[in-house]
Amino acid sequence: MLKVLSCSSMPRSYFLQPKACLALQKDVIHMHAVTGRCTKVARNINMERLRNNYLFPEISARELEHIKKYPNAEVISLGIGDTTEPIPDLIASAMSDYARSLSTPEGYKGYGDEQGNKALRKAIAQTFYKDLAVKDTEVFVSDGSQCDISRVQMLLGSDMTIAVQDPSFPAYIDSSVIIGQAGDFQYNSGKYRNIEYMKCGPQNHFFPDLSNTLRTDIIFFCSPNNPTGHAASREQLEQLVEFAKENGSIIVYDSAYAAYITDESPRSIYEIPGAREVAIEVSSFSKSAGFTGVRLGWTVVPDELLYSNGFPVGHDFNRIICTCFNGASNIAQAGGLACLSPEGVSAMFSVVDYYKENAQILLDTFASLGLKTHGGVNAPYVWVHFPGKRSWDVFNEILGKTNIITVPGSGFGPGGEEFIRVTAFGHRETILEASTRLKSLFP
Amino acid sequence: MLKVLSCSSMPRSYFLQPKACLALQKDVIHMHAVTGRCTKVARNINMERLRNNYLFPEISARELEHIKKYPNAEVISLGIGDTTEPIPDLIASAMSDYARSLSTPEGYKGYGDEQGNKALRKAIAQTFYKDLAVKDTEVFVSDGSQCDISRVQMLLGSDMTIAVQDPSFPAYIDSSVIIGQAGDFQYNSGKYRNIEYMKCGPQNHFFPDLSNTLRTDIIFFCSPNNPTGHAASREQLEQLVEFAKENGSIIVYDSAYAAYITDESPRSIYEIPGAREVAIEVSSFSKSAGFTGVRLGWTVVPDELLYSNGFPVGHDFNRIICTCFNGASNIAQAGGLACLSPEGVSAMFSVVDYYKENAQILLDTFASLGLKTHGGVNAPYVWVHFPGKRSWDVFNEILGKTNIITVPGSGFGPGGEEFIRVTAFGHRETILEASTRLKSLFP
Structure with missing residues (x-):
């Protein structure tokens, strides 16, 4: 039990929370003995709404x-x-050489472009989106797709309605709660009030029944899916894009596991005609190149993706990248570039x-x-x-x-x-x- | 002029914006020829409120x-x-060696702790906060202080009132606008309606007149200051901490330039008695170790910092780090650790x-x-x-x-x-x- 003096009583929900992050965050355990003086700053209601620890x-x-x-x-x-x-030698060597060169006058680099270095953006566009008309300038290099999901939420703001696959990677829902889209948690259903859960199971070939899915502004969709491992078929994704178009929704498509696709399933949402007008794609080097600790990913925002007033979504996302992010580590980016050489691939x-x-x-x-x-x-x-x-x-x-x-x-x-x-x-x-x-x- | 068909008309503010990010973001220029179909998703009002480009x-x-x-x-x-x-050789070499070891079975590492590796957290606490009672578990390693400022804004949410030094580093205000705290921009004053601007100039020794400063939930304070270069004196910081205590406010103290302090000015807000109950500190390796492109920083959230209901702020910040971030690049962290060896310092x-x-x-x-x-x-x-x-x-x-x-x-x-x-x-x-x-x- 938390011992806090001279403050109003702890909210009941605190005690209901599992002790999860505690394991990695010893200070919270230490805090159990803390008797600090409270500020007059109210806890963010959205943080309070977060039901489970990560x-x-x-x-x-x-x-x-x-x-x-x-x-x-x-x-x-x-x-x-x-x-x-282990990371393949030629990729690790590229990072190692780059890091060493930072100690030389010729090799030293300070700030890079917030959006990522031009050569890497171009290599991503050419390697992962060959023949799909994705321009290098539509690629924003990042420190990973989980981080990008939160930046996308910063971009969208609290007034959006969202849909998620159920089950889905927790970061979509958790970031939605944090930004203020989700509403209260409903104990009876185990769902947040304002989130549309699109059930995906064996009974529907892991693809939502769109005829019974409410229209939302945003549809988070992960394929190959984490956790089910299902890769949506071309026909399924065509239905999804059509559904988004009919509803004027934006799909946030997570393709972090695309490298694992063995069959003919699309590796990018942009393989589906019309997707450029309705979809953002987030992706990552984590699971393909073993960069989980090195941290490198990217997000594609096509030029054709427009808000209802005609304003380009990419313009605002660029602003988020410039203000809330400062570029991925240049060493990691050197590694990404090595990944995309023919030998690296x-x-x-x-x-x-x-x-x-x-x-x-x-x-x-x-x-x-x-x-x-x-x-x-x-x-x-x-x-x-x-x-x-x-x-x-x-x-x-x-x-x-x-x-x-x-x-x-x-x-x-x-x-x-x-x-x-x-x-x-x-x-x-x-x-x-x-x-x-x-x-x-x-x- | 943007040519957009079949959408409602462009907001006037779009045309008023300077073309800033365009220079770095060629796609926005390409978009001038784009004729996409609009979604029905409304642009985030907070993004619309951002007055100037970065x-x-x-x-x-x-x-x-x-x-x-x-x-x-x-x-x-x-x-x-x-x-x-250039980055000093022993620091660059540490990163280089770490990167190379990632290609070996013994040296490979995947995900690290979201909060940063334990040795680095400990080294930061011991090097920068010696005798200041900052625990390693209160240190959250990050990819830089600008990024941490946005994560702090995610933590705080839209219902906060904030104060900033005027002039100040733009990221405080811009992130405040994006998260929804700032209100409308007032053209006559050049200020956002809901932000308290604390004028700091030669006339007041670059320290705000606190007797005429409105109470806010959050006070962003940067020392040594960017842009004025002024380092607040101990007496000034004592006044600031006292002011925060009286008002029950939280100070977000940016010490990214602390390594440049030549005189007796405090290098950390925690040198001021009582600061642990009222202050978060964000800081960085960018300007001390030349890590602007490598990306490494940290944030300290003391155990004693509590919301009005007694809930520990650090607990929520840890949740933000676990959900919206996934740790700094492990290679950059190896560099940070080398920085903090006696030879590195x-x-x-x-x-x-x-x-x-x-x-x-x-x-x-x-x-x-x-x-x-x-x-x-x-x-x-x-x-x-x-x-x-x-x-x-x-x-x-x-x-x-x-x-x-x-x-x-x-x-x-x-x-x-x-x-x-x-x-x-x-x-x-x-x-x-x-x-x-x-x-x-x-x-």
């Missing part, structure tokens, strides 16, 4: 608790989607293939147990169905019996209940060991 | 215009405060001393011209007074006659009128050449 810190907290209880447990994490394999995809083989091992494992799985073919995530079970219960059961961390599907929204997400990121021996343990769990 | 892109645009007109002009920039000297301060010598050359130059200057001793900026002249006119005159870029004081707020800011960042030969040219301008 999913992954919550999982970390449970992992720490488990380790504390079983200090000798050899825990395997198939939880957070964190890359594990080939090296990146070798690592992607390695993770895809891991995914196949996991798919086979769960299939041998008679469990129904989704994803894993076009994405580094396997989405496993446990009919009739609560996903946190499955999480706890697997952790308790096999010392394996997974992600409970309900952490991604009510539509994720009965599922767990398992990541294919990991060293091969770890994935094989996990497979062995899982087979013994459900013999 | 100052530095505007200056870049004028520089480009000048070069176009005088292609042979050898332009010297004393404008944007961008570092020019010494190397950093050698570069700072070099810039300080530049500042002295500029101070002497303007003094020899009979102009009154401020700053330049505790900051890399010299603030030059041109009584009775408009600062953009002075900017144009200096550019036209000497091919030197400066920054017009009014770009930092109405209180900056009659002044220009000159940066001391630059190669020595450039500063000397600038000095020669300036002396010929006002013989």
Whole structure:
């Protein structure tokens, strides 16, 4: 319990919150003994509305608790989607050389363009959007797609209505709550009042029933999807773009996992005719090049994307980038450029293939147990169905019996209940060991 | 003129905006020929309220215009405060080695803690806040203080009232407008309706008259100040902390230039007793270690800082960091750690001393011209007074006659009128050449 003197009483919701971020943020634990004098500044109502702590810190907290209880447990994490394999040498070398050159008068660079260096913007446009008419000037280089999602929310502001896939990556909803779009959390439904949840499950081929979806200003759509691993088909995306056009909505399309697509599913929303008039695309080097810690991503805002008054969305996004951001690290950008050389692309995809083989091992494992799985073919995530079970219960059961961390599907929204997400990121021996343990769990 | 078909007419304010970001953002120029179909999404009213384009892109645009007109002009920039000297070898080498190790199984790292790596947080607390009781867990590592200012605004939300020094670094006001705190721009005063401008000039020793300052929730305060170069004295900061305590306000203290302090002025707000209960501090490696392009900064949120309901501010800031940010680049963090070794600190301060010598050359130059200057001793900026002249006119005159870029004081707020800011960042030969040219301008 927080001991605070001389302040008005703590809001009840504080005590209801799980202790998630605490695990990574020891100061909050220290604060339990703090007896500070309150300011007269009211807490941001939007922060107060945030129902759960961020999913992954919550999982970390449970992992720490488990380790504390079983200090000798050899825990395997198939939880957070964190890359594990070394960055290909030619890419790491490019960053290393760039960093070293910063100590020379010829090589030193100060501020770069806020939007990213021109060569990298051009390489992104040419590599990922070949024949799709994306101009280098429409590409804004960033420190990652999660950060860009929040910057997109700053751009949009609190007066927007939004729709999300259910289940979906928590950052869409959480950033929406923080910026003030979401309204109150509804305990009965597990949903925020003003957010339109588009249920995506096996029953509808992981694509929302658009005839029963309310019109919103913004539609967040992630494909290949995190957590379900489903890549939307061309036909599905055509329906989505058509729906956005009819409603005058803007799609914020997250293609962070596009490198994992094996089949004919589109790798970019701009493969769909007309998408330039209705869609922003955010993407990342994190999962393709192993840049989760290096931090590099990008956002595309096409020139044709216009607000209702005709004002170009890209103009305002540029302003956000200039004011709220100051460019990605120039060393990371040098790495991005190396990724997009012909040898770099080939090296990146070798690592992607390695993770895809891991995914196949996991798919086979769960299939041998008679469990129904989704994803894993076009994405580094396997989405496993446990009919009739609560996903946190499955999480706890697997952790308790096999010392394996997974992600409970309900952490991604009510539509994720009965599922767990398992990541294919990991060293091969770890994935094989996990497979062995899982087979013994459900013999 | 923008040609847009089938949309409602463009807002008049669009045409009133200077073309600033255009210079860096060619797509906006391309858009002039675009005839997209409008969405039904209304432009964010806060973005509409942003009166001027961001100052530095505007200056870049004028520089480009000048070069176009005088292609042979050898332009010297004393404008944007961008570092020019190489990063000390031991710091660049640390980043280089770290980047190379990412290609090895032992050296590879994926996601780090969102708050920054523990060793760096500890080193920041010990180096910059020695004896000031700042805990490593209160330090949040970031990609720079400008970015942190926007994240602090996300934390605070739209319902806050804010005060800024006038003149001040534009990011405080611009981020305030974007988040929705500022209200309408008042053309007669050049101010936003809901922002309290605290005039700071020679007449009040660059410290606001607090007896005539309205109470606000938040007080942005930058010391050493950008643009005036004034470092607040201990007595001034004691008054500020007392004022915040009396009003129950939160100070957001920007100490990005603290490394330049030569005299006894405090280097951190936490040198003032009681500041832990009323102040957040944002700071940066940009200007001390030459990391403007590498991107690394930090924010301190003390455990004792509480909202009116007793809820700890640090808890919410941690949530912002976990949701809207994903940690600074691990390579940049390795550089930050090298900066804070004893040899690193010494190397950093050698570069700072070099810039300080530049500042002295500029101070002497303007003094020899009979102009009154401020700053330049505790900051890399010299603030030059041109009584009775408009600062953009002075900017144009200096550019036209000497091919030197400066920054017009009014770009930092109405209180900056009659002044220009000159940066001391630059190669020595450039500063000397600038000095020669300036002396010929006002013989």
